[in-house]
Amino acid sequence: MNIKNLTRTFPLLAALLAAGPAAAAGGKLRVLATTDYLGSLTQTIGGDKVKVDYLSPAGFDADNYSPRPQDLFKIHRAKLFIMVGLSLEDWARDLVNAANNPGLIKAEVYHGIKLLDVPKGSVDFSFGDIHPHGNPHFQLDPEDGRVMARNIKTALAYADPANKDYYAANLADFERRLTAAEARWKELMAPYKGWAFTPYHEDMDYFAQAFQLSIPKPPNTIEEKPGFVPSPRRIEEVINQGKTAGVKLIVTEPYYDVSIGRAVANGEKLPFLVVSLYDIGLDPKQTDYISMEDSIVTRFAQAFAGHGD
Numbered sequence: 001m002n003i004k005n006l007t008r009t010f011p012l013l014a015a016l017l018a019a020g021p022a023a024a025a026g027g028k029l030r031v032l033a034t035t036d037y038l039g040s041l042t043q044t045i046g047g048d049k050v051k052v053d054y055l056s057p058a059g060f061d062a063d064n065y066s067p068r069p070q071d072l073f074k075i076h077r078a079k080l081f082i083m084v085g086l087s088l089e090d091w092a093r094d095l096v097n098a099a100n101n102p103g104l105i106k107a108e109v110y111h112g113i114k115l116l117d118v119p120k121g122s123v124d125f126s127f128g129d130i131h132p133h134g135n136p137h138f139q140l141d142p143e144d145g146r147v148m149a150r151n152i153k154t155a156l157a158y159a160d161p162a163n164k165d166y167y168a169a170n171l172a173d174f175e176r177r178l179t180a181a182e183a184r185w186k187e188l189m190a191p192y193k194g195w196a197f198t199p200y201h202e203d204m205d206y207f208a209q210a211f212q213l214s215i216p217k218p219p220n221t222i223e224e225k226p227g228f229v230p231s232p233r234r235i236e237e238v239i240n241q242g243k244t245a246g247v248k249l250i251v252t253e254p255y256y257d258v259s260i261g262r263a264v265a266n267g268e269k270l271p272f273l274v275v276s277l278y279d280i281g282l283d284p285k286q287t288d289y290i291s292m293e294d295s296i297v298t299r300f301a302q303a304f305a306g307h308g309d
Contacts, residue, residue, distance in 0.1 A: 025051040029160045032078035034089045035062045036280040037139050040288045045153050045170045049163045058282035061255040067095050075099035080159040085110040086136035107155035109148040116205045137203035141210040142182050181290050185297045192304045200252035200261050216245035239267035273303040
């Protein structure tokens with residue numbers, strides 16, 4: 001639904017928005033995030049001082065989320081809005097403008113992350129659904145998770161300075177646990193150093209860099225252009241180039257056509273893995289950021305060992 005028409009379609013919502021932003025929830029800071037992993041990180045750092053919600057549901061692609069009428073009310077009530085940035089959530093811009101919350105504090109977590117896939121020269125729609133400022137899918141690099149958590153702590157302390165020491169202590173505990181988990185993950189992935197895999201979409205580059213894996217270029221991804229369904233000719237090209245490049249694994253996401261990735265895997269006689277970047281709370285093994293990363297790393301290692309989906 002067009003955001004501009006939401007308040008005309010839902011008059012009660014319009015009345016609520018006109019009333020002005022709501023107070024904190026039982027003394028807790030109201031925080032709204034755009035994705036499940038941002039919501040989880042915010043809850044980890046915010047602890048019992050915050051009430052956290054997020055917009056794009058687990059299991060959905062945050063790139064292509066379609067806002068719902070209730071999202072306006074969520075933004076209207078929030079004090080702090082946590083975003084990835086880098087145009088991942090272009091859909092949120094008009095949503096925030098329509099929510100009538102002039103006191104809303106907005107924070108983007110990409111600051112401080114070394115960005116990959118930054119386009120060179122001018123960018124237009126002929127490139128596909130490309131992000132003009134760099135690749136925003138950095139959540140699977142644990143060190144970028146560390147940066148995101150630090151940025152969230154800074155945002156929470158700015159919005160709620162009375163509890164800044166509490167947020168700092170929670171961040172320190174998260175970083176300690178993340179450091180220990182990283183040691184386990186690196187040991188688990190060490191046998192596959194340099195191994196190549198082909199993802200469906202350009203959202204595994206940071207993961208590959210973090211664990212010293214390879215994504216052959218070309219073809220880089222099964223998609224020829226981001227957001228465009230690959231043609232039969234493209235699929236054949238990916239299969240042939242994958243054989244030449246020594247690809248060991250094909251990876252796709254459940255919100256794309258899984259049958260395409262499976263066809264490529266069958267064509268190359270390779271293991272096949274379906275991985276969602278947004279599964280916290282939906283997958284019982286993923287209850288927070290660290291368990292999300294643990295689940296994905298473990299499944300990659302199993303797939304490389306020949307036990308894919």
